[in-house]
Amino acid sequence: VQPEWSICASIFGTPKTVRLPDDSCPRKQHYQQTGFKKYNIKIFGAGKSTAIGLITGLIKPDSGTVKTFGIPAEKLTPSDKLNLGVFLDNSGFSTQLNVSDIEHILKHMYPEFEREYFNKKCIELNIPKNKKIAEFSSGMKVKLKILVAITHKARLLILDEPTTGLDVEARNEVLDMLRQYVSFDDTRSILITSHISSDLENLCDDIYLIHNGRIILHEDTDAIVEQYGVLKVNEEQFKELDKSYILNSLKENYGYACFVKSKAFYKEFYPGIVVENGGIDELILMMTGGYK
Numbered sequence: 001v002q003p004e005w006s007i008c009a010s011i012f013g014t015p016k017t018v019r020l021p022d023d024s025c026p027r028k029q030h031y032q033q034t035g036f037k038k039y040n041i042k043i044f045g046a047g048k049s050t051a052i053g054l055i056t057g058l059i060k061p062d063s064g065t066v067k068t069f070g071i072p073a074e075k076l077t078p079s080d081k082l083n084l085g086v087f088l089d090n091s092g093f094s095t096q097l098n099v100s101d102i103e104h105i106l107k108h109m110y111p112e113f114e115r116e117y118f119n120k121k122c123i124e125l126n127i128p129k130n131k132k133i134a135e136f137s138s139g140m141k142v143k144l145k146i147l148v149a150i151t152h153k154a155r156l157l158i159l160d161e162p163t164t165g166l167d168v169e170a171r172n173e174v175l176d177m178l179r180q181y182v183s184f185d186d187t188r189s190i191l192i193t194s195h196i197s198s199d200l201e202n203l204c205d206d207i208y209l210i211h212n213g214r215i216i217l218h219e220d221t222d223a224i225v226e227q228y229g230v231l232k233v234n235e236e237q238f239k240e241l242d243k244s245y246i247l248n249s250l251k252e253n254y255g256y257a258c259f260v261k262s263k264a265f266y267k268e269f270y271p272g273i274v275v276e277n278g279g280i281d282e283l284i285l286m287m288t289g290g291y292k
Contacts, residue, residue, distance in 0.1 A: 047213040048193045052158055055191070056086060069155070082110060085149030087159040092145055095134035099127060099144065110152035118151045125173060139170035146174055150181045157181065159192045163199055171196070175203055197280040201225055207280065211288050217247070219261075221280075228278035229263025230286065231256075237273055241266075248286050259286035 053059030054066040057073040066073045071080060093102055099122060106113045122129060125143050133141065142162060149157055157178070163171040182188050194200055200207065200221065207224060209217040219228075233241065234255035245262040259278060260266060267275050278286070 047210045049160065050213070051210065052088070052160055052191075052193070056084065056158065057081075082112075082152065083155040085152065085154035085157045087145050087149050087157070087162050089160055089164075092141070093133065093148075096132055098132050099129045102133075102144075102148065103129075106148065106151065112153045114151045114153065118147060121147050121151075121177070139166050142166060142170065142174060143177070146177055150177065153185075155188055157188070157190045157192075159190065161193055161195070163194060163196055171199065175199060178203060195284075200280055207283070209283065209287055217283070217287055223261075224283055225279055227262055227264065228283065229260050229266070230276045230278045230282055231258040231260055231263075231266055231270075232274040232276065233258065237270075241270065250286065257286065259283070 050059060054061055055068050055073055057068070057076050060074055068076060069080060069083060093105070103115065103118060106118070107115060121127075125140075125147070127140055127144055127147070133144070136144070146159075146162060149159070159178075163174055166174065178190060178192075182190060190203070192200075192204065204221050207217070207219055207221055208215055231241070231246075232252075232254065238249070238256045238258070241258070242265075245260045245265055246258045247261055249256050249258040259282065263275050263278065266273065276282075
Protein backbone atom coordinates (compact mmCIF):
# COMPACT_ATOMS: atom_id res chain seq x y z
CA VAL A 1 0.00 0.00 0.00
CA GLN A 2 1.51 3.28 -1.11
CA PRO A 3 1.34 6.77 0.48
CA GLU A 4 -1.22 8.16 -2.01
CA TRP A 5 -3.97 6.43 -0.03
CA SER A 6 -3.68 9.23 2.49
CA ILE A 7 -5.55 11.44 0.03
CA CYS A 8 -8.72 9.37 0.16
CA ALA A 9 -8.69 9.25 3.92
CA SER A 10 -7.50 12.75 4.74
CA ILE A 11 -10.35 14.48 2.96
CA PHE A 12 -12.32 13.57 6.07
CA GLY A 13 -9.72 15.12 8.35
CA THR A 14 -7.53 18.17 8.23
CA PRO A 15 -6.95 19.44 4.66
CA LYS A 16 -3.45 20.69 5.55
CA THR A 17 -2.23 17.11 6.02
CA VAL A 18 -3.27 15.86 2.58
CA ARG A 19 -0.55 14.22 0.48
CA LEU A 20 -0.88 14.78 -3.23
CA PRO A 21 -0.74 12.01 -5.83
CA ASP A 22 1.52 12.06 -8.86
CA ASP A 23 1.10 14.75 -11.53
CA SER A 24 -1.04 12.51 -13.75
CA CYS A 25 -4.12 13.00 -11.55
CA PRO A 26 -6.48 15.73 -12.89
CA ARG A 27 -7.52 18.43 -10.41
CA LYS A 28 -4.45 17.80 -8.26
CA GLN A 29 -4.59 21.29 -6.76
CA HIS A 30 -8.14 20.73 -5.53
CA TYR A 31 -7.03 18.21 -2.92
CA GLN A 32 -5.44 21.01 -0.93
CA GLN A 33 -8.81 22.70 -0.54
CA THR A 34 -11.02 19.72 0.27
CA GLY A 35 -12.72 19.73 3.67
CA PHE A 36 -14.85 17.28 5.60
CA LYS A 37 -18.46 18.22 5.12
CA LYS A 38 -18.87 18.91 1.42
CA TYR A 39 -18.87 15.57 -0.28
CA ASN A 40 -20.59 12.31 -0.91
CA ILE A 41 -17.83 10.49 -2.72
CA LYS A 42 -17.57 7.44 -4.93
CA ILE A 43 -14.40 5.39 -5.33
CA PHE A 44 -14.13 3.08 -8.33
CA GLY A 45 -11.75 0.37 -9.34
CA ALA A 46 -8.89 -1.73 -8.07
CA GLY A 47 -7.95 -0.62 -4.58
CA LYS A 48 -11.30 0.54 -3.20
CA SER A 49 -11.59 -2.22 -0.60
CA THR A 50 -8.04 -1.53 0.51
CA ALA A 51 -8.88 2.18 0.81
CA ILE A 52 -11.86 1.39 3.03
CA GLY A 53 -9.72 -0.89 5.19
CA LEU A 54 -7.13 1.85 5.59
CA ILE A 55 -9.66 4.56 6.44
CA THR A 56 -11.33 2.42 9.10
CA GLY A 57 -8.02 1.26 10.56
CA LEU A 58 -8.63 -2.39 9.67
CA ILE A 59 -5.51 -2.37 7.47
CA LYS A 60 -2.19 -0.72 8.27
CA PRO A 61 -0.42 1.11 5.42
CA ASP A 62 2.99 -0.16 4.34
CA SER A 63 4.12 3.48 4.22
CA GLY A 64 2.63 6.96 4.40
CA THR A 65 -0.13 8.20 6.67
CA VAL A 66 -3.86 7.50 6.51
CA LYS A 67 -5.99 9.90 8.55
CA THR A 68 -9.68 9.77 9.41
CA PHE A 69 -11.19 12.83 11.14
CA GLY A 70 -7.62 14.18 11.22
CA ILE A 71 -6.43 11.21 13.30
CA PRO A 72 -4.11 8.43 12.08
CA ALA A 73 -6.57 5.63 11.31
CA GLU A 74 -4.70 3.01 13.33
CA LYS A 75 -4.99 5.29 16.39
CA LEU A 76 -8.75 5.73 16.25
CA THR A 77 -10.20 5.13 19.71
CA PRO A 78 -13.52 3.37 20.38
CA SER A 79 -14.96 6.84 20.98
CA ASP A 80 -13.69 8.06 17.58
CA LYS A 81 -15.19 5.03 15.86
CA LEU A 82 -18.63 5.95 17.14
CA ASN A 83 -18.54 8.61 14.41
CA LEU A 84 -18.30 5.92 11.72
CA GLY A 85 -21.16 3.97 10.18
CA VAL A 86 -19.83 1.13 8.04
CA PHE A 87 -21.53 -1.18 5.53
CA LEU A 88 -19.37 -4.06 4.27
CA ASP A 89 -20.63 -6.97 2.20
CA ASN A 90 -19.22 -9.69 4.45
CA SER A 91 -20.05 -8.11 7.80
CA GLY A 92 -23.13 -8.05 10.00
CA PHE A 93 -24.89 -9.69 12.92
CA SER A 94 -25.52 -13.39 13.35
CA THR A 95 -28.34 -14.49 11.06
CA GLN A 96 -29.92 -16.30 14.01
CA LEU A 97 -30.77 -12.97 15.64
CA ASN A 98 -33.90 -10.98 14.95
CA VAL A 99 -34.30 -7.18 14.73
CA SER A 100 -35.43 -6.91 18.35
CA ASP A 101 -32.17 -8.61 19.38
CA ILE A 102 -30.17 -6.19 17.25
CA GLU A 103 -32.02 -3.19 18.67
CA HIS A 104 -31.07 -4.35 22.18
CA ILE A 105 -27.41 -4.67 21.14
CA LEU A 106 -27.31 -1.26 19.45
CA LYS A 107 -28.87 0.40 22.49
CA HIS A 108 -25.94 -0.79 24.60
CA MET A 109 -23.25 -0.24 21.94
CA TYR A 110 -24.02 3.35 20.97
CA PRO A 111 -24.71 6.12 23.51
CA GLU A 112 -26.57 8.10 20.82
CA PHE A 113 -28.54 5.23 19.33
CA GLU A 114 -31.77 6.67 17.91
CA ARG A 115 -34.18 3.99 19.03
CA GLU A 116 -37.39 5.75 18.02
CA TYR A 117 -36.05 6.51 14.54
CA PHE A 118 -34.82 2.93 14.19
CA ASN A 119 -38.26 1.52 14.99
CA LYS A 120 -40.00 4.08 12.79
CA LYS A 121 -37.86 3.12 9.78
CA CYS A 122 -38.40 -0.60 10.45
CA ILE A 123 -42.13 0.00 10.09
CA GLU A 124 -41.73 2.20 6.98
CA LEU A 125 -39.41 -0.31 5.30
CA ASN A 126 -41.48 -3.37 6.29
CA ILE A 127 -38.63 -4.90 8.29
CA PRO A 128 -40.15 -7.47 10.71
CA LYS A 129 -38.95 -7.21 14.30
CA ASN A 130 -39.31 -10.85 15.37
CA LYS A 131 -38.19 -12.71 12.24
CA LYS A 132 -34.68 -14.19 12.09
CA ILE A 133 -32.29 -12.42 9.73
CA ALA A 134 -31.64 -15.80 8.07
CA GLU A 135 -35.20 -15.62 6.75
CA PHE A 136 -34.83 -12.09 5.33
CA SER A 137 -34.71 -11.39 1.60
CA SER A 138 -31.48 -9.84 0.27
CA GLY A 139 -33.19 -6.45 0.05
CA MET A 140 -34.36 -6.61 3.67
CA LYS A 141 -30.86 -7.55 4.84
CA VAL A 142 -29.33 -4.56 3.03
CA LYS A 143 -31.93 -2.13 4.38
CA LEU A 144 -31.34 -3.41 7.92
CA LYS A 145 -27.55 -3.04 7.58
CA ILE A 146 -27.97 0.52 6.30
CA LEU A 147 -30.34 1.29 9.15
CA VAL A 148 -27.82 -0.02 11.68
CA ALA A 149 -25.15 2.25 10.17
CA ILE A 150 -27.20 5.46 10.20
CA THR A 151 -29.00 5.34 13.57
CA HIS A 152 -26.21 6.37 15.96
CA LYS A 153 -25.49 9.87 14.54
CA ALA A 154 -22.31 8.86 12.70
CA ARG A 155 -20.49 11.69 10.93
CA LEU A 156 -19.19 9.47 8.16
CA LEU A 157 -20.84 6.54 6.40
CA ILE A 158 -18.58 4.12 4.55
CA LEU A 159 -20.61 1.90 2.22
CA ASP A 160 -19.11 -0.80 0.01
CA GLU A 161 -21.47 -1.67 -2.88
CA PRO A 162 -24.64 -1.22 -0.78
CA THR A 163 -27.14 -1.57 -3.65
CA THR A 164 -25.58 -4.44 -5.59
CA GLY A 165 -28.13 -7.14 -6.40
CA LEU A 166 -31.16 -5.13 -5.31
CA ASP A 167 -34.22 -4.55 -7.45
CA VAL A 168 -35.14 -0.99 -8.44
CA GLU A 169 -37.63 -0.46 -5.61
CA ALA A 170 -35.27 -1.66 -2.88
CA ARG A 171 -32.40 0.36 -4.38
CA ASN A 172 -34.48 3.54 -4.36
CA GLU A 173 -35.45 2.94 -0.72
CA VAL A 174 -31.78 2.61 0.23
CA LEU A 175 -30.85 5.79 -1.65
CA ASP A 176 -33.70 7.68 0.00
CA MET A 177 -32.39 6.60 3.41
CA LEU A 178 -28.94 7.91 2.55
CA ARG A 179 -30.24 11.25 1.26
CA GLN A 180 -32.25 11.68 4.43
CA TYR A 181 -29.22 10.83 6.57
CA VAL A 182 -27.17 13.62 4.95
CA SER A 183 -30.02 16.15 5.06
CA PHE A 184 -30.30 15.91 8.86
CA ASP A 185 -26.83 17.39 9.43
CA ASP A 186 -24.55 19.17 6.94
CA THR A 187 -21.41 17.89 8.72
CA ARG A 188 -22.22 14.33 7.61
CA SER A 189 -20.59 12.67 4.61
CA ILE A 190 -20.85 9.44 2.67
CA LEU A 191 -18.05 7.44 1.09
CA ILE A 192 -19.68 4.94 -1.27
CA THR A 193 -18.45 2.39 -3.79
CA SER A 194 -20.82 1.25 -6.51
CA HIS A 195 -20.85 0.11 -10.13
CA ILE A 196 -24.39 1.38 -10.68
CA SER A 197 -23.94 4.74 -12.39
CA SER A 198 -27.49 5.96 -11.73
CA ASP A 199 -26.93 5.60 -7.97
CA LEU A 200 -23.84 7.76 -8.19
CA GLU A 201 -25.39 10.43 -10.39
CA ASN A 202 -28.33 10.77 -7.98
CA LEU A 203 -26.36 10.66 -4.72
CA CYS A 204 -22.73 11.71 -5.08
CA ASP A 205 -21.23 15.18 -5.34
CA ASP A 206 -17.73 13.99 -6.21
CA ILE A 207 -16.22 11.04 -8.06
CA TYR A 208 -12.78 9.57 -7.40
CA LEU A 209 -11.66 7.01 -9.97
CA ILE A 210 -9.08 4.56 -8.64
CA HIS A 211 -7.30 2.17 -11.00
CA ASN A 212 -4.48 -0.18 -10.06
CA GLY A 213 -4.17 1.44 -6.66
CA ARG A 214 -3.88 5.05 -7.88
CA ILE A 215 -6.31 7.95 -8.10
CA ILE A 216 -6.40 8.73 -11.82
CA LEU A 217 -9.27 11.22 -11.81
CA HIS A 218 -11.26 13.37 -9.40
CA GLU A 219 -14.21 15.42 -10.63
CA ASP A 220 -17.60 16.84 -9.68
CA THR A 221 -20.36 14.43 -10.64
CA ASP A 222 -22.35 17.18 -12.38
CA ALA A 223 -19.32 18.09 -14.50
CA ILE A 224 -18.90 14.48 -15.65
CA VAL A 225 -22.56 14.16 -16.61
CA GLU A 226 -22.94 17.59 -18.21
CA GLN A 227 -19.52 18.49 -19.65
CA TYR A 228 -17.61 15.29 -20.42
CA GLY A 229 -17.98 13.46 -23.71
CA VAL A 230 -16.64 10.84 -26.10
CA LEU A 231 -15.28 11.75 -29.54
CA LYS A 232 -15.28 9.18 -32.34
CA VAL A 233 -12.81 10.19 -35.02
CA ASN A 234 -10.82 8.67 -37.87
CA GLU A 235 -7.03 8.73 -38.10
CA GLU A 236 -6.89 12.04 -40.00
CA GLN A 237 -9.35 13.78 -37.69
CA PHE A 238 -7.42 12.58 -34.66
CA LYS A 239 -4.20 14.15 -35.98
CA GLU A 240 -5.93 17.51 -36.40
CA LEU A 241 -7.59 17.56 -32.96
CA ASP A 242 -6.60 20.01 -30.25
CA LYS A 243 -5.60 17.58 -27.50
CA SER A 244 -5.99 20.08 -24.64
CA TYR A 245 -9.22 18.56 -23.28
CA ILE A 246 -8.56 14.90 -24.05
CA LEU A 247 -8.17 12.82 -20.89
CA ASN A 248 -7.63 9.49 -22.63
CA SER A 249 -7.84 8.03 -26.12
CA LEU A 250 -8.20 4.43 -27.26
CA LYS A 251 -7.46 2.94 -30.67
CA GLU A 252 -10.56 1.51 -32.36
CA ASN A 253 -11.18 -0.10 -35.76
CA TYR A 254 -12.61 3.19 -37.11
CA GLY A 255 -9.83 5.34 -35.68
CA TYR A 256 -9.93 6.63 -32.10
CA ALA A 257 -12.37 7.05 -29.23
CA CYS A 258 -11.37 10.03 -27.11
CA PHE A 259 -12.70 10.80 -23.63
CA VAL A 260 -12.78 14.59 -23.21
CA LYS A 261 -13.62 16.95 -20.36
CA SER A 262 -15.27 19.56 -22.60
CA LYS A 263 -17.58 18.18 -25.28
CA ALA A 264 -18.82 21.75 -25.93
CA PHE A 265 -15.35 22.78 -27.15
CA TYR A 266 -15.22 20.05 -29.78
CA LYS A 267 -18.82 20.59 -30.86
CA GLU A 268 -18.03 24.25 -31.50
CA PHE A 269 -14.63 23.97 -33.20
CA TYR A 270 -14.93 20.54 -34.86
CA PRO A 271 -18.52 20.37 -36.19
CA GLY A 272 -17.69 17.48 -38.53
CA ILE A 273 -16.82 14.90 -35.86
CA VAL A 274 -19.04 12.63 -33.77
CA VAL A 275 -19.42 13.86 -30.18
CA GLU A 276 -21.36 11.68 -27.73
CA ASN A 277 -22.33 12.31 -24.13
CA GLY A 278 -19.87 10.98 -21.57
CA GLY A 279 -21.37 9.79 -18.31
CA ILE A 280 -19.96 7.79 -15.42
CA ASP A 281 -20.07 4.48 -17.30
CA GLU A 282 -18.00 6.00 -20.12
CA LEU A 283 -15.63 7.50 -17.56
CA ILE A 284 -14.88 4.08 -16.05
CA LEU A 285 -14.44 2.33 -19.37
CA MET A 286 -12.42 5.01 -21.15
CA MET A 287 -10.08 5.78 -18.27
CA THR A 288 -9.38 2.12 -17.50
CA GLY A 289 -9.07 0.88 -21.08
CA GLY A 290 -12.30 -1.13 -21.26
CA TYR A 291 -14.20 0.97 -23.83
CA LYS A 292 -15.51 -0.72 -26.98
